[in-house]
Amino acid sequence: MYEQMFLIRCVEEQMSADFHAGNLPGAVHLYIGQEAVAVGVCEHLSDTDKISSTHRGHGHFLAKGGDPKLMMAEVYGKKTGICQGMGGSMHVADFSKGIIGANGIVGAGFAITTGAAWAAQLDGDNKVAVCFFGDGAANQGVFMESLNVSTLWNLPVIFVCEHNTYSEFSPSDTVTAGQISDRASAFGIPVEVVDGNDVVAVWQATKSAVEHARNGSGPAFIEAKTYRIHGHLEAEKLFLGGGPYRSDEEIESWRKKCPLKRFRNDLLSSDAACEAEIDDIETRVHERVEEAVKFAQEGEPADENLVFDLMFLGQKP
Amino acid sequence: MYEQMFLIRCVEEQMSADFHAGNLPGAVHLYIGQEAVAVGVCEHLSDTDKISSTHRGHGHFLAKGGDPKLMMAEVYGKKTGICQGMGGSMHVADFSKGIIGANGIVGAGFAITTGAAWAAQLDGDNKVAVCFFGDGAANQGVFMESLNVSTLWNLPVIFVCEHNTYSEFSPSDTVTAGQISDRASAFGIPVEVVDGNDVVAVWQATKSAVEHARNGSGPAFIEAKTYRIHGHLEAEKLFLGGGPYRSDEEIESWRKKCPLKRFRNDLLSSDAACEAEIDDIETRVHERVEEAVKFAQEGEPADENLVFDLMFLGQKP
Amino acid sequence: MTRKRYIQAINEALFEEMERDEKVILFGEDVEISMFGDTTGLLKRFGRNRIRNSPICEATLTGMAVGAAASGYRVVLHMMFSNFIYTGFDAIANQMAKLRLMTGGQIKLPITVLAGYGAGSSNAAQHSDTNHALLMQLGGVNVVAPANSADAKGLLKTAIRGDNPTFFMEAVGRGGEMGEVPDEDFTTPFGVASVPHAGSDVTIVSIGTMLKPTFAAVKVLAEQGISAEVVDPRTLVPLDEDGIVRSVQKTGRVVVVDESRDRCSAASHIAAVIADKGFSALKAPIKRVTVPNVCMPYAPNAEAAVLPGADEIIAAVLAVMGR
Amino acid sequence: MTRKRYIQAINEALFEEMERDEKVILFGEDVEISMFGDTTGLLKRFGRNRIRNSPICEATLTGMAVGAAASGYRVVLHMMFSNFIYTGFDAIANQMAKLRLMTGGQIKLPITVLAGYGAGSSNAAQHSDTNHALLMQLGGVNVVAPANSADAKGLLKTAIRGDNPTFFMEAVGRGGEMGEVPDEDFTTPFGVASVPHAGSDVTIVSIGTMLKPTFAAVKVLAEQGISAEVVDPRTLVPLDEDGIVRSVQKTGRVVVVDESRDRCSAASHIAAVIADKGFSALKAPIKRVTVPNVCMPYAPNAEAAVLPGADEIIAAVLAVMGR
Numbered sequence A, B: 001m002y003e004q005m006f007l008i009r010c011v012e013e014q015m016s017a018d019f020h021a022g023n024l025p026g027a028v029h030l031y032i033g034q035e036a037v038a039v040g041v042c043e044h045l046s047d048t049d050k051i052s053s054t055h056r057g058h059g060h061f062l063a064k065g066g067d068p069k070l071m072m073a074e075v076y077g078k079k080t081g082i083c084q085g086m087g088g089s090m091h092v093a094d095f096s097k098g099i100i101g102a103n104g105i106v107g108a109g110f111a112i113t114t115g116a117a118w119a120a121q122l123d124g125d126n127k128v129a130v131c132f133f134g135d136g137a138a139n140q141g142v143f144m145e146s147l148n149v150s151t152l153w154n155l156p157v158i159f160v161c162e163h164n165t166y167s168e169f170s171p172s173d174t175v176t177a178g179q180i181s182d183r184a185s186a187f188g189i190p191v192e193v194v195d196g197n198d199v200v201a202v203w204q205a206t207k208s209a210v211e212h213a214r215n216g217s218g219p220a221f222i223e224a225k226t227y228r229i230h231g232h233l234e235a236e237k238l239f240l241g242g243g244p245y246r247s248d249e250e251i252e253s254w255r256k257k258c259p260l261k262r263f264r265n266d267l268l269s270s271d272a273a274c275e276a277e278i279d280d281i282e283t284r285v286h287e288r289v290e291e292a293v294k295f296a297q298e299g300e301p302a303d304e305n306l307v308f309d310l311m312f313l314g315q316k317p
Numbered sequence C, D: 001m002t003r004k005r006y007i008q009a010i011n012e013a014l015f016e017e018m019e020r021d022e023k024v025i026l027f028g029e030d031v032e033i034s035m036f037g038d039t040t041g042l043l044k045r046f047g048r049n050r051i052r053n054s055p056i057c058e059a060t061l062t063g064m065a066v067g068a069a070a071s072g073y074r075v076v077l078h079m080m081f082s083n084f085i086y087t088g089f090d091a092i093a094n095q096m097a098k099l100r101l102m103t104g105g106q107i108k109l110p111i112t113v114l115a116g117y118g119a120g121s122s123n124a125a126q127h128s129d130t131n132h133a134l135l136m137q138l139g140g141v142n143v144v145a146p147a148n149s150a151d152a153k154g155l156l157k158t159a160i161r162g163d164n165p166t167f168f169m170e171a172v173g174r175g176g177e178m179g180e181v182p183d184e185d186f187t188t189p190f191g192v193a194s195v196p197h198a199g200s201d202v203t204i205v206s207i208g209t210m211l212k213p214t215f216a217a218v219k220v221l222a223e224q225g226i227s228a229e230v231v232d233p234r235t236l237v238p239l240d241e242d243g244i245v246r247s248v249q250k251t252g253r254v255v256v257v258d259e260s261r262d263r264c265s266a267a268s269h270i271a272a273v274i275a276d277k278g279f280s281a282l283k284a285p286i287k288r289v290t291v292p293n294v295c296m297p298y299a300p301n302a303e304a305a306v307l308p309g310a311d312e313i314i315a316a317v318l319a320v321m322g323r
């Protein structure tokens, strides 16, 4: 799990640098600080299980086994990208790995995942579907609608709320009333609220949630309390001008709670891993990231004609 | 209150007869059996308070002080109708009485009422807004969204769920998970669940809810358990053919719980009214209904050119 | 050939396609009992795994259709009235119409959405919209609007067997109309207009619910010595531009009839296509017969006044004939 | 006159109208901080009673706008990106566009909805739609698409002072462009096209974001001896049909440029209007320059390839000039 978390962190730090160097088109929303959630959850999933993701989707993509090369090339807008350059950062998806897509519409994942979970139920082979979403997304009504349908139909879906205390630039308590987990409890869905910066806690909560869903007991809900260290999107400093919406101290205090540092320390102090092993992992990850960047940079530009082939299958638009 | 209830009942029985006689165009959804809810609630409201209603809106219209003549003419599609024949049964509204409209879109009232409650709050003169909705409507996500906004903004709105055990032709428990009131509780909103066929119980629950909202304490929620005696719409027998979705016994059992009979008996047994008084009321109501039908029948047909004046104010469409 | 009601043809197509492919599943509000009669009997035959009533939550239903289709099912979603398409519009416009491109073509989305459209029954503004033009604007969904029993059956089968999202617009007020339907298994191709009435003086392009008043108009016009050719596009996406232009090249005059509100209607678009590709053949202005830019009033007389009928079509034809 | 950025002109209009009428209230997601810069500073001046951040719940926001407007306020709702209009589409199409008629005209609905539209920044399919044509189809809402700073300010003021729902389409990628804006208080009337460039050989009707490439094309065409007249409708509902037709009557040739997807676009509709009312003056087919029927790809090169530019406009003009 540490390797996955470190991979996400490094890929995204690379992206941040690339963005500010002007190498990335479009908007980039980084997951830095929330890595424990994606990794702790996806550890319980196989390629045939599905996850849906958000505008902040790189971490989920990688945690679910997506290839950093293919993702990086996508964000670079290349033909070699996982979506052939058609989707970009907000739309990374790899259906072969069960990654049914990051999504630029806040809340869109609820219904799509519920539909995927219905399909999983009909397939009858104990697959599950996981819906990652933010605290802000929990205010979209489709959240409640999906809770209702999945409860009624007893669908194998796990709703994972990443509560990072902001909904875009709004502090969560200004736009989200009450506890989000209570909204799920209202349907009798089992809920767990965990420290989202503690990968082991997330892992444990997910274990029971996934078992619950897999054995046919219906939906489950997890709320992971966490924080995004970077801005809502990388470009935010450019347009928010003099209007900061959070303090440097706040960011600093969360940097101290960094999920990677914490897990690293836990591993070392519990003797689950030694410095050398961790260094090895980190070196390996750095190599993979370099390789991914190289792959992305060297990739051919997107094919301009492809869009006409892809709108429909076997039909011109 | 008995007069109001009896008025609703008689107007609708008249409409039912009119519909089956082929005198009414369009679809007609009757409120018969649920009269105690509208009347118990609206008794606490004045003309400056607002209510929004549903496709089953005649009862709310009358309970809030709407004129049966104007409503009947509307349902007849006449120029003399409250909406000049443009709206019909599903859209009866009288803004001068705070009746901001029946609505053919299930769940539409949530957001409209929330907006009206915001306006009431800004006006600052202690008005409240009431949103009537069905158990089926509670599955629309705008319900949750409106609970969230009205809690955050502390809006003077009362959500009144009329749980009549069916959502169109679906038994509620097949389409509605858990208790609807729990969905409101999740936001910390005070909820009361009452027997919706007991007008006094409804009246009492509303009293505290309206006080709560009026004194600036924010939204409140009431769930009234009731039953619609007629079909989902009057035409249903014509197209559902041999597929009944509920038993005659069930209907019969609820007929016994008729809110009018019950209130009448209570009034008599508690000596709050004597037979003669009630007879008077009933005679008066019968006269009003006759008058309303006459008014509707004698009204001019709708003005065909009006639609071009009404789409926009002061602008051709 | 057997004469069948429009709604019965739809019902048969659903039965046959669900029989043919067990991956076909169907859901929506009260589809088990069926308000329009199109899904009648399906539950009994196919069971609740494949036919499911849903709660009232259109925004989620359209999204679920995407999720289930992307996971390998052929999804049929019944939206009841076409106005409820608006309620579920987000996942239609932002997902259904875009997800395949956004994912670089990783998935297919075999989704058929049924919706009843059209006015004429005093169902008032929120249950009477004809909104295929909105769907045409989206770019990523097919739109079909069958005008008769045979096309209803054939196009629905093509939609369900197809691999792209398709909106199947049911002429809800025309459910009882009878028409000849082939007895054998057949499908009707997308993108091929039909010419249900040949003529030489003027082309009337007419869509869905408007075929009936169009035929009535054609009869009257014939009595006046005007030979009208009727072209029914049948599918609006894909649109048989060539087929339409071919007829105009023959006649040189055209009227487009559509129950949409006028602005940015299918009629507007078809007129625009002709004004481009068929310009050289045109002898007269292109007239549109559509609903004015208003929503449907309730009162039957007021509704009839804004709904196009044979009279409006005749007037438009006479105008382009210079009479 | 002072040169101002487009987004600044919008910001000024909001300030001035909120100052002018205290019934004007504004809400939406993160309007307090302002992503585009159009609502910057309003919170500080007018306070949280009149400027409010909302949760992310577009379906409720559009409905709330209706409720508050029907209760006597002048509501400005910021939807951020125009794609989110789909999320809140139900209350737009079923309520905002219909409620006044349905209630027999009991209410007015002074609502202005702001939404940023258009591609060109690699924001991909879900943040790049140009969807004014969908709104035009609804019939019950006004739609304005200002192309420059002065029109942005003047039309927004008209919208806010007006008594009908109006969608104000912000050319989000053009926010930084400068233009002359009158210094005095002024409004720009709805339904009056402007002619920012007079010419005699061909009319180019161009909308919103497309004016910039249109001007570039006009320059190149002038060098080739072609005198193009540019007509900017400015408001799409109401549409200045006479103004457009007048120009075509002068030139006899027309190209319509619109960032919409082609099918049922504003361009289609304008072409249809000309093919009807302006037919007798036409010397050549009416060409449309639009986005093909696809959604926006992410990669900058692929996006540029589907977005209309000066080259496509020039090619279309040459085609109608028979060159």
Ligand SMILES: Cc1ncc(C[n+]2csc(CCOP(=O)(O)OP(=O)(O)O)c2C)c(N)n1
Pocket (backbone or CB within 6 Å): A054, A055, A056, A104, A105, A106, A107, A133, A134, A135, A136, A137, A138, A164, A166, A167, A168, A232, D029, D056, D058, D080, D084, D087
């Ligand atoms: C339907 C919709 N509305 C608004 C937006 C703009 N937007 C993008 S991300 C975001 C905030 C999401 O907050 P949250 O769900 O908490 O996720 P986080 O960004 O914190 O990861 C908003 C408002 C959008 N993309 N889609």
Ligand SMILES: Cc1ncc(C[n+]2csc(CCOP(=O)(O)OP(=O)(O)O)c2C)c(N)n1
Pocket (backbone or CB within 6 Å): B054, B055, B056, B104, B105, B106, B107, B133, B134, B135, B136, B137, B138, B164, B166, B167, B168, B232, C029, C056, C058, C080, C084, C087
């Ligand atoms: C958005 C929308 N979806 C579906 C319908 C069709 N419909 C009309 S009433 C109804 C059932 C409503 O049930 P409930 O809210 O319990 O109200 P009741 O009819 O029981 O009074 C449905 C599904 C509709 N009118 N609007």
Ligand SMILES: [Mg+2]
Pocket (backbone or CB within 6 Å): A134, A135, A136, A162, A163, A164, A165, A166, A167, A168
């Ligand atoms: Mg968040």
Ligand SMILES: [Mg+2]
Pocket (backbone or CB within 6 Å): B134, B135, B136, B162, B163, B164, B165, B166, B167, B168
């Ligand atoms: Mg009910």
